[in-house]
Amino acid sequence: MKQIHAGIIGLGRAGQMHLNNLLMMPEIKIVEVADVFIENISEKLNNLGLTNQTRDYHELLNNPEIDTVFIFTSTDTHEEIVTAAAKAGKNIFCEKPLSMNLHEEASLNVLKAVKEAGVKLQIGFNRRMDPQFRNIYENVRNGKIGTPQVVKITSRDPDLLPHDLIQRIGGLLFDFTMHDFDMARYMMNSNISEVYAKGGTLIDPTLKDINDIDTLALVLQFENGAYGLIDNSRKAVYGYDQRVEVFGSEGMLKAENVSDSTVELYNDKRIELQKPLPMFQERYKPAYIAEMKAFVNSILNNEPVVAEGRDVVMAQRAAVAAQKSIETGEPQKVDTSYPLE
Numbered sequence: 001m002k003q004i005h006a007g008i009i010g011l012g013r014a015g016q017m018h019l020n021n022l023l024m025m026p027e028i029k030i031v032e033v034a035d036v037f038i039e040n041i042s043e044k045l046n047n048l049g050l051t052n053q054t055r056d057y058h059e060l061l062n063n064p065e066i067d068t069v070f071i072f073t074s075t076d077t078h079e080e081i082v083t084a085a086a087k088a089g090k091n092i093f094c095e096k097p098l099s100m101n102l103h104e105e106a107s108l109n110v111l112k113a114v115k116e117a118g119v120k121l122q123i124g125f126n127r128r129m130d131p132q133f134r135n136i137y138e139n140v141r142n143g144k145i146g147t148p149q150v151v152k153i154t155s156r157d158p159d160l161l162p163h164d165l166i167q168r169i170g171g172l173l174f175d176f177t178m179h180d181f182d183m184a185r186y187m188m189n190s191n192i193s194e195v196y197a198k199g200g201t202l203i204d205p206t207l208k209d210i211n212d213i214d215t216l217a218l219v220l221q222f223e224n225g226a227y228g229l230i231d232n233s234r235k236a237v238y239g240y241d242q243r244v245e246v247f248g249s250e251g252m253l254k255a256e257n258v259s260d261s262t263v264e265l266y267n268d269k270r271i272e273l274q275k276p277l278p279m280f281q282e283r284y285k286p287a288y289i290a291e292m293k294a295f296v297n298s299i300l301n302n303e304p305v306v307a308e309g310r311d312v313v314m315a316q317r318a319a320v321a322a323q324k325s326i327e328t329g330e331p332q333k334v335d336t337s338y339p340l341e
């Protein structure tokens, strides 16, 4: 069997979840793992047979046995580590986004290095591979609802994140809504050309201290003339709320929340449904596995990746436009050209 020889960099919330999935894949041999706080998880890694551990990701990039790296470090390191990995000639999977920078130059510089190195880069827009959302995507493409006119996305976290984590991975727009910008563009098969946003701190006013918001309402315009609506919250008391709907000239497609049981209770007072799966690790598990399978396939069979550099730049631009719209109270145009063809 053809195998990928992998190095994994970053083993925090996202990294440990991905690691569990990667360990299940026979096409991947994990050669080395790196994290600046490797000692915190060293014993766990030893128990998994991952004894080749380092604090210094450069050491991992210098390992000639490794042909592919998975980068799950905090966003503030992506620019540096993805560039170094590309220069070391490794294929790269990197969690979104590519830079913390409000300006896209930082991401474009990373993407230039990737292009020059001629390596593969897949971005962690896992929701593209979620079975429910994928089904909507394919049915929209197959014309099942005619011409798509409006995409509606509700994406709400179950609870606030610690401020120090937000400072490392980016705030609501640049970390959380990033997925929704990508999903909206993906579903509608069209670039976002204009954004109107209202956002604020309706839940935790101290988020203002770190320039973040917890509640967001967005109106999008797409290049093909269609519209989009996105609403985000950091605290939905009933759990991780993830729903997508696409409305078109011949009908509607919609995906509701996923629960661990389909059992509903009916009595004389009420009907009770199960709560949604608690958090991204559970809700999107099939998507995380599918995105890794797609990445492996893209390397072993030289297929295109499912989410590329252009996709992360377009999502970042929409986030920048939303930020400006909140600040100015005006809708903002979004440039849809891509300089790195």
Ligand SMILES: NC(=O)c1ccc[n+]([C@@H]2O[C@H](COP(=O)([O-])OP(=O)(O)OC[C@H]3O[C@@H](n4cnc5c(N)ncnc54)[C@H](O)[C@@H]3O)[C@@H](O)[C@H]2O)c1
Binding pocket: 009, 010, 011, 012, 013, 014, 015, 034, 035, 036, 037, 055, 057, 072, 073, 074, 075, 077, 095, 096, 097, 124, 125, 126, 165, 168, 169, 175, 280
């Ligand atoms: N696709 C998704 O659904 C999803 C979900 C959660 C997080 N993420 C993304 O994953 C990334 C990580 O987020 P997280 O919540 O796991 O953060 P985290 O802080 O929990 O984990 C980051 C890990 O990277 C390590 N690290 C930081 N700098 C390093 C360096 N220079 N070298 C080696 N290791 C280093 C840290 O020690 C930590 O263990 C972020 O970019 C975030 O946007 C994506």
